[in-house]
Amino acid sequence: MFSVSNEKIFDTLEFDKVRQRIKQYTQTELAQSKIANMKPSNNYETIQTWQDETEQSLGLLLQDRLIPVPRLRSLDQPLKRLELGASLNGKELAEVGKLLTSTKQVIQFFEILAEDEKFFPALQDWVDQCIHLPEVEKLIHNAIDEDGSVLSSASSQLASIRRNQSNTEQQVRNQLNQILKSRANQLTDTLITIRNGRYVVPVKAEYRNQMGGTVHDQSSSGQTLYMEPQSVVNLNNRLAELKVAERKEIERILDEISQSLMAYTNEIRTNQEMLAQLDFIQARAGYSREIDATKPILSKDLIVALWQARHPLIASEDIVANDILLGEEYKALIITGPNTGGKTILLKTLGLLHLMGQSGLHIPAEAGSQIGVFDNVYADIGDEQSIEQSLSTFSSHMTNNVRIINDATHESLVLFDELGSGTDPQEGAALAMAILEHFRKMGTTIMATTHYPELKLYANDAKDTINASMEFNSDTLSPTYRLLIGVPGRSNALEISKRLGLPNAILQTAQEGVSRDDQSINEMVANLEFERRSAEQDHIKAEKFLEDAEQLHKDLRYEYNRWLEQKSKIVEKAKQDANELVREKQDQAEKILSEIRELQLEQGQSNTIKEHVLIDKRSSFDDLKLPEELKKNKVLKRAKEKKKLKPGDDVEVLSYGQRGSIVEQSGKDEYVVQMGILKMKIAEKDLEPLKKVEKPTKVNVQRSVGPKVKTSLDLRGQRYDAGLSKLEEYLDSALLSNHPMVTIIHGKGTGALRNGVQKALKEHPQVDRFEYSPPNAGGDGSTIVYFK
Known part of the structure; x- marks a missing residue:
């Protein structure tokens, strides 16, 4: 964790305000306490775990799923009393029951997610530590209502007492209702009320003796007496006795339940801790969703790359997002320029986002942003003049700087606002450069703002250090709040004064008062700004050209692919049409050949038309077919080449479309093939191997008919x-x-x-x-x- 002595940083960078914003998303008192004590860590694995928890909880929120943690009061004091052997009251037992019910609901919530194959391991680690106590939960819920009152079902004795109470109260009301009807003229109002736990009626003072009974109260004017008539005294006494009996029975029940809970104080405390932890995580996720934050990448090498970073406490419409880069090409960023340009906000943004990220919070920056895992964050920002110590502004800042110099390490992030200000400019600039040089040699990551022009030259010459400035629009004479890395800030005082109408004579005198070095620096900065703007405009044009070229390439690629697809479809369709026509003619020829064969058989003229002549005639139709899948034919050809034919193999004669069997090899690439009653010599390339056809085996199947299955x-x-x-x-x-x-x-x-x-x-x-x-x-x- 961060050093306790550095907790002032939370107030300086307004981390306390962030914690207050997160509190509004909590349900439990213990989670609010966790937020109040939330601090950054400098342990990589711990931060990564916290970030995973926030990310997975945010994933649930984005699916409109809330972990079912209700509002729960802290049970620390009741649990301590249980451990000391004391009993709890009804409200405290109701809170325990509520906690146990919530524990069961949370466990079931994640079980349902797991059934849907939705897993959240970082959250599940806390859920797995929850302990379901069904018997204890049932014991409390059978006896205690949600408001803490004891139910009549808690014991048969309590139920009996309350039945007697109800009956007795009804008897009292019946008696008093008769008095209200029969003696209405003696009463100031026809109603029944209670005084000192006794049922009474409002009697006019002058009828006190006629009514008879006990006076329990009177009105401020003395005109009305609240009297208990003698006829209900015994019933009221009976009610009082029943109330005493009820109170004793309730005390006995509460004590009995408390005794049962004493053995489970550790389990109850564990459940309270787990639900508070889940509530704490869900609150972090809720705040992340509010500020549209993202999970940062953690860098052990202390490399910072914040893309479009925003201050979380400033409305999005009022803040200008900036890219902040530190730690890789340079370790120190020196920002120069006039006041009201946004330098201080930028410092606070960098520091606050690291406090947030290292505390497990997502940060308001674009996805892919990276933060360093620093051992501490130090900042000297704002006017911290101490009236009590009678310190000047310079002394106050220097006191703070001394503490930072003594405590910071090479793994710290240090932020200085107006470093060296509040004293003689020459001495202040010298001190600022000396402090920066100290941290540069140490290797500390640092961001500093300053007015001193000498620091521009220092940043330009020093190793691992770079200039930066906040952009200023000379046309509107106003800052744009954009960070410009690599460009030092320049003074715009003379230019602004000229635009505002300051006489030329005064401007000339002022110009002569500016040293040549300062003028050279300002001219250098002006040239750098001009070159940057030109490069920026060229970059924008290049990006537009690239975008147009990519779109054109995408359109051409689409049209080319569409053309290829259409071409393939047209060629394939033509082949299919041609083959269909050939098949039609082939069918007709087959019919004719079949008729010829039948005629030949009928006439017995076996020598008139030879079988092989008929086959040759029909094979001419196969030659008319176009190959629809050339690749397939090549594959088949390669497959044939791999398999050596032998006598007895079944083959297909491709030229005739007939199935046959190889009798013998008649030549190097020639075989004798038996096709029906016909034997022919066929070239090997015209033969396609086929699987051997097994003779069918007859199988007798006996089916037994069982009872019919109902529908x-x-x-x-x-x-x-x-x-x-x-x-x-x-x-x-x-x-x-x-x-x-x-x-x-x-x-x-x-x-x-x-x-x-x-x-x-x-x-x-x-x-x-x-x-x-x-x-x-x-x-x-x-x-x-x-x-x-």
Whole structure:
């Protein structure tokens, strides 16, 4: 953790205000305490874990899912009293019950997420430490109401006492209602009220003796007496006795429950800690969503790369985002320029974002931004003049600087606002350069602002140091609040004065008072600004040209691919049409050849037309076909070359489209092929190997007819596990019976069996879909199942 002696930094960089903003997202008192004590860490693994927690909780929020942590009061004091053997009151026991119920709900919340295959390991680590105490939870909820009152169901004795109370109160009211009706003229109002725990009626003072009874109170004027009539004295006494008995029974019940809780104080305290931790994490995520923050990348090498960084406490419409780069090419950034340019806000932004990031908070910057894991952040910002110590502004700043010099290391981030100000400019500039040189040699990461022109030259010459400035618009005479790295700031006083109408004679005198070195520096800065703006404009033009070129290339690529696709479709369509035409003619020829063969068989003229002549004639049609898949033919050709043919192999004669069997090899690349009754010599390249055709084996299958499976299954009254087991057996039987659909009757009830049935159906490989039955056929009390 950061040094305790440096906690002043939280106020300087307004980290306390950030913590207050986060508190509004908490539900538990303990989480608010965690936020109040939230501090940055300088341990890489710890920060990474915190960042993962915030990221995963933010992921839940962006899905409109809230971890179910309700408002919970701290139970630290009640738990201490339990550990000392003291009893808790009803409200405290109700809070314990609320905590235990919330613990159960949080565990179930993450179990449901896991069933949906949504895992949040950084959060699950805390959930896994939660301890569900169902018996203790049930004990409290059966006896204590949410408001802390003891329920009549807490004990039979308490229930009996309260029944007697109710009956006695009703008797009292009946008696008093009769008095209200019969003696209305003696009363100031016809109502029943209570004084000193006794039921009374308002009697006019002059009828005191006629009414009879006990006076318990009177009005401020003395005209009304609140009297307990003698007829209800015994009933009121009975009520008082019952109240005493009720109070004793309640005390006994509270003591009994408290005794039961004493053995679980560690578990209850653990649950409180886990829920508070989850609430704390969710509050961090809530603030991250509010400021549109992102998870930073952590750098052990202390490299800072903040892209479009914003101060979180300034409205987005009022802040100018800036890129802040430190630690890689240079370790020190010296910002020069006039006041009101935004230098101080930039310093605070850099420091505050590191305090936030190293505390596990996301930072208001673009995705991919990187922060260094610094061992501490030090800052000397603003006027810290101490009246009590009678210190000047310079002395106050120097006191702070001395502390920073003594405490900071090469792994610290140091921020100086107007370094060396408040004293003689020459001495102040010399001190500022000496301090910067001290930290440069140490290797400390530093950002400093200054008015001194000497520091511009220092930043230009010193190793690992770079100039920067806040942009100023000379046309509008106002700052733009944009950080310009590599460009030192320049004084605009003479230029502004000229535009505001200061006489030329005065300006000339002032110009002569500016040293040549200062003029040279300002001219150098002006030239740098001009070159930067020119380069920026050229860069913008180049980006526009590149964007247009990329779009043109994308359009051309799209049109070229579309042309290739259309060309391929046209060629393929032409081949298909041609082959279809050939197939039609081939079918016609086949018909003719078939007729010729039949005629030949009928006439017995076997020598009139030879079989091979007919085959040759038909093969001419195959030659007319166009190859639709050239690649496929090449693959087949290569496959043929790999396999050596031998006698007995089944082959396809490609030129004739006939299946045959190889009898013998007649030449180097030639085989004798038997096709039906015909033997022919065929070239090897015209043969395609085929799989051997096995002779079919006859199999006698005997089917036994069992009892017909019904098209519905009634699971009502079944226990969960037994019902699902029965469902699985039934589905197998229904599938064997070739039922296209069946109905599962599970009833409505609590919905557990129904949910289990539908989950099993969803996982069954042969179930196509399922739905509730129509309203007139059972509605959601039964489910219709359709098989594939």
